[in-house]
Amino acid sequence: MKTVTLINNQNKKSYEFQVLSATAGEDVIDIRTLFAQTGMFTYDPGFTSTANCSSTITYINGEEGKLTYRGYDISELATHKNYLDVCYLLLNSELPSQKEKTAFDLELRKRSFVHEGIKNLFEAFPDKAHPMAMMASAISALSTFYFEHLNIDTEEEYQVMAKRILAKIPTLAAFCHRRSFGLPFIYPDLNRSFTENFLYMIRAYPSCELEIPEVETRALDTIFTLHADHEQNASTSIVRGVASTGAHPYAAISAGVNALWGRAHGGANESVIAQLELIGSIDKVDEFIKRVKDPNDPFKLMGFGHRVYKNFDPRAKILKNLLDELKDELGVDNKLLQIAQKIEEIALSDEYFISRKLYPNIDFYSGLILTALKIPKPMFTIIFVIGRCAGWITQWIELKHDTEMKIARPRQLYIGKVDQKI
Secondary structure, eight states: OOEEEEEETTTTEEEEEEEEOOSSSOOEEOOTTHHHHHSOOOOOGGGTTOOOOOOSSEEEETTTTEEEETTEEHHHHHHHOOHHHHHHHHHHSSOOOHHHHHHHHHHHHHTTOOOTHHHHHHHHSOTTOOHHHHHHHHHHHHHHHOGGGGSOOSHHHHHHHHHHHHHHHHHHHHHHHHHHTTOOOOOOOTTSOHHHHHHHHHHOOTTOOOOOOHHHHHHHHHHHHHHSOOSSOHHHHHHHHHHTTTOOHHHHHHHHHHHHTSTTTTTHHHHHHHHHHHHOSGGGHHHHHHHHHOTTOOOOOTTBOOSSOSSOOHHHHHHHHHHHHHHHHHTOOHHHHHHHHHHHHHHTTOHHHHHTTOOBOHHHHHHHHHHHTTOOGGGHHHHHHHHHHHHHHHHHHHHHHOTTOOOOOOOOOOOSOOSOOO
16 A cells, blocks of 8 residues: 655654555545644645546546547547447446447437427527526526436436436527527427437428538537546536535536636637637738737637646547548638638747647637537537536536545635634
8 A cells, every 4th residue: 555644844743645546647645634634734726736536437648638538549439439429438338339329329319309398498588698508597497397316316217317418408509599599499300310410400490301411410529529528627526516415417517517608618619719700810820929928918829728738639639630621521711720720830839839838729629610510609618518418417427426425615725814803
């Protein structure tokens, strides 16, 4: 058993703590008895050096630019499998056989319809309400229709709950889009696949036939796959934190949606396109790069750098290759693409970016693909929600099965006034 020793120079006491071994990545120091032994807590703003759980779902090696789901490399999954394969993998710890995949797909299709009462909720939202605000509210409202999921005892119940929300998320997302533009709601088409069906629900009109190009379904399905899970990021940690209170699973997912909405998190892909549009011309790229380097200028280049990855984001590599392969078929905006390619070229060769490890991240490329798919910018983060729901609900289930789970309750370093008198 590995241990580490902490020495307090003030009282000359030493304290021993066990080291817990990881199957991949960094080992961790088990400090659960730190306060009991020393009377002190750790101080770690942003939890940059704190593991809040043990998990078997996702592993990230930020230095090498590696991401795996259940031990499978993300490039293998994105190249050889589709999003439903990944959903099944996350929920069941193994890839499905063809028979299992077919049954899983059919069940999600059947569960994709939402209660008619949900439509009344959308009709109550004001015109031009942001899709993420509507999405968080709609998912929370689902808990009123499936309140029985508050008390789950069997694995079968866990799976029903998970498949129910996975199936309904694209429908709710499409309703958010339709409400934003005052368009009639389009119900799911049971003859269409998961990803194709979402594109159908946001594009179709009543009584009209609509064919979705396979290349577009493939591109969006890859984006869903790459977003499916990403370890203990901000929104996932929020989902786990809410889950630790015993709240309804759909309430926890709704909390994750609200966390994801932040511009420093899932909202970044929307900001990337807005910034490319702001730059406006390839001739102005150098001007904006100078602003990035100016320490007195608050301007930041969106879509570069990552909290965990200190190498090329592996998801970004996949989307870059997909973009290069499909840009003509997708009809990617050539003007925006040229600006993006110029910025990318500078960032990958300029010492300023290299020394700071500011590599392009997934948001830099996903926005270009989503724009080519004619998805409005306010819907970009909704796309993230659809993909990430699989990870969130899997993380929720894992936490509920964790026998060491406790309610999330960080401590603080109090630096306020004391012993005030009235």
